[in-house]
Amino acid sequence: MNNGARRKFHPVYLMLLVPYVAFFWVPFYNRIEPQLLGIPFFYWWQILWVVLTAACIVPVYLHQEGRGK
Amino acid sequence: MSGNPVTIGVFLALFVFVALLGLFGSRWRAGDLSQLHEWGLGGRSFGTLITWFLLGGDLYTAYTFIAVPALMFGAGAMGFFAVPYASLMYPVLFMAFPRLWSVAKSHGYITAADFVQGRFGHRGLSLAIAVTGMVAVLPYIALQLVGMQVVFAAIGMNYMIAVPLLGQVSVPLVVAFAVLAGFTYTSGLRGTALIAVVKDILVYITVLAAIIIIPAELGGYSHVFAAMPAEKLTLAPAPEHSLGAGFSYVTLAAGSLLALFLYPHSVTGLLSSSSRHVIRRNAIVLPAYSVALALIALLGYMAVAAGVERMPEYAAGFAAYKANFAVPALFLHAFPAWFAGFAFAAIAIGALMPASIMAIACGNLFTRNVYKGFIAPDCSSAAEARMAKLVAFVAKLGALFFVLEMDTTYAIQLQLLGGIWICQTVPAVLLALYVRLNPWALLAGWAAGIGSGTWMVAQLGFQGSTYPLHIFGWTIPCYAALSALALNLGVAVVLHLVLPKGGAQKDETVAADYV
Numbered sequence: 001m002n003n004g005a006r007r008k009f010h011p012v013y014l015m016l017l018v019p020y021v022a023f024f025w026v027p028f029y030n031r032i033e034p035q036l037l038g039i040p041f042f043y044w045w046q047i048l049w050v051v052l053t054a055a056c057i058v059p060v061y062l063h064q065e066g067r068g069k
Numbered sequence: 070m071s072g073n074p075v076t077i078g079v080f081l082a083l084f085v086f087v088a089l090l091g092l093f094g095s096r097w098r099a100g101d102l103s104q105l106h107e108w109g110l111g112g113r114s115f116g117t118l119i120t121w122f123l124l125g126g127d128l129y130t131a132y133t134f135i136a137v138p139a140l141m142f143g144a145g146a147m148g149f150f151a152v153p154y155a156s157l158m159y160p161v162l163f164m165a166f167p168r169l170w171s172v173a174k175s176h177g178y179i180t181a182a183d184f185v186q187g188r189f190g191h192r193g194l195s196l197a198i199a200v201t202g203m204v205a206v207l208p209y210i211a212l213q214l215v216g217m218q219v220v221f222a223a224i225g226m227n228y229m230i231a232v233p234l235l236g237q238v239s240v241p242l243v244v245a246f247a248v249l250a251g252f253t254y255t256s257g258l259r260g261t262a263l264i265a266v267v268k269d270i271l272v273y274i275t276v277l278a279a280i281i282i283i284p285a286e287l288g289g290y291s292h293v294f295a296a297m298p299a300e301k302l303t304l305a306p307a308p309e310h311s312l313g314a315g316f317s318y319v320t321l322a323a324g325s326l327l328a329l330f331l332y333p334h335s336v337t338g339l340l341s342s343s344s345r346h347v348i349r350r351n352a353i354v355l356p357a358y359s360v361a362l363a364l365i366a367l368l369g370y371m372a373v374a375a376g377v378e379r380m381p382e383y384a385a386g387f388a389a390y391k392a393n394f395a396v397p398a399l400f401l402h403a404f405p406a407w408f409a410g411f412a413f414a415a416i417a418i419g420a421l422m423p424a425s426i427m428a429i430a431c432g433n434l435f436t437r438n439v440y441k442g443f444i445a446p447d448c449s450s451a452a453e454a455r456m457a458k459l460v461a462f463v464a465k466l467g468a469l470f471f472v473l474e475m476d477t478t479y480a481i482q483l484q485l486l487g488g489i490w491i492c493q494t495v496p497a498v499l500l501a502l503y504v505r506l507n508p509w510a511l512l513a514g515w516a517a518g519i520g521s522g523t524w525m526v527a528q529l530g531f532q533g534s535t536y537p538l539h540i541f542g543w544t545i546p547c548y549a550a551l552s553a554l555a556l557n558l559g560v561a562v563v564l565h566l567v568l569p570k571g572g573a574q575k576d577e578t579v580a581a582d583y584v
Contacts, residue, residue: 026315042302050156
């Protein structure tokens with residue numbers, strides 16, 4: 001703790017915004033092609049981002065645990 | 070429908086096993102169950118793995134597993150909003166909720182309204198938050214019972230008896246209710262956590278089997294998607310001067326994710342974990358359930374491809390439960406009898422377990438924020454625990470009565486409204502973890518949000534929740550929870566700036582409590 005003063009913002013927190021861009025940018029993924037194993041892009045893109053959302057949290061987790069917070 | 074004895078046998082065996090597990094759950098890591106935080110919060114003792122099972126079972130309920138594919142079955146791509154919703158909630162969980170856990174631990178808070186009371190020292194505001202939570206969670210319990218009813222009908226166990234004053238009553242539903250009430254009363258959150266482990270294992274096995282076996286029977290995923298009308302596979306393109314279906318999709322996801330962790334049963338699940346690190350780790354591992362949810366959503370398309378709606382043996386089920394019968398019909402059609410029993414047990418137990426946490430959360434809220442807050446401020450902690458157990462029982466009884474005596478549509482509409490109402494607690498709970506606005510301003514914002522949200526849904530005839538706003542000649546189809554929250558926040562911020570600083574209300578928390 002530094003006596004309640006605000007810590008400097010660490011850029012690793014920007015990772016948490018990436019999934020919101022991926023999911024909120026609907027016109028990008030609202031399409032059928034390219035398909036993967038017969039699954040339209042709309043579906044496999046979003047299923048992929050479920051996993052990638054978790055992956056985006058990992059570096060932030062490691063950063064926070066590293067500071068023993 | 071006549072039942073298959075193998076299906077019913079497997080189903081009953083699993084159900085009885087889980088009922089016994091729940092009843093004996095009080096002996097597991099035994100605590101003094103006459104204390105509210107022991108009964109209603111599992112003694113804040115659950116580690117990463119148990120919390121993962123508990124929250125997984127809590128957030129991804131049986132009703133979700135029936136209703137999400139039902140939405141895909143009927144509406145197509147729009148129903149997939151559950152996937153961005155169930156993913157994007159985790160960065161929020163990761164950042165905000167360790168703060169709630171820490172401040173709750175420092176001050177012994179058990180409910181979100183406890184935190185609001187401590188943070189703002191304003192009994193009216195904490196009462197508003199508590200009542201919103203209880204009103205929002207009750208139809209949710211009712212829908213879990215509806216989910217069970219669909220399962221009982223599917224396996225041919227819809228035995229009815231005539232009861233004076235009540236009319237026709239479903240026997241299996243009453244038995245399931247007795248099991249639920251029994252283990253919730255004796256074991257509290259410990260019994261629920263044990264059941265969660267079994268339930269989640271059953272669900273994962275069912276999902277894995279479903280996504281491998283069913284598409285193989287249907288000739289691969291390309292056939293599954295080819296069976297859907299092409300215009301339902303993606304969101305409709307936006308008409309001129311409208312933000313279109315894509316905007317509805319995003320706002321549905323955003324509004325739902327803000328609301329989810331503020332539901333009383335989510336708060337109960339989160340606060341039962343043993344440390345803030347457990348919550349952080351769970352933000353990383355819980356998305357495994359969201360992958361399962363996405364695959365379950367696709368079951369709706371598989372039901373279309375299998376053509377179960379046109380099969381005469383399922384006609385009665387579809388007539389009674391509409392699209393909600395899509396997944397049960399698909400399981401009956403595609404699985405061997407014994408595995409159908411296994412899958413239905415997964416759904417029924419998946420209804421029992423969150424219903425238990427919801428009832429516990431309701432008991433905690435009433436006891437802490439209404440009974441202790443207004444009626445008996447000096448009650449002992451044993452009296453607190455007794456009251457919470459009683460209220461949890463009454464809440465379930467109310468839900469049972471609702472399901473038996475009222476049309477299911479009311480429960481669905483109330484659940485829809487509940488999501489919009491609970492979203493209006495964001496400024497006083499979620500935002501309050503970072504910023505303290507004037508409590509009177511928050512109360513006014515809450516009232517504006519609840520009022521406008523309810524009005525928008527009423528305008529839609531309680532049939533939908535996406536209300537089209539017309540601004541500068543543009544049509545903006547926005548989830549009512551989110552537009553009401555925007556008004557709520559606007560009112561709260563403006564009044565905060567206008568109202569005089571520093572009232573009688575004290576903030577008992579300090580910055581160090583949150584980290």
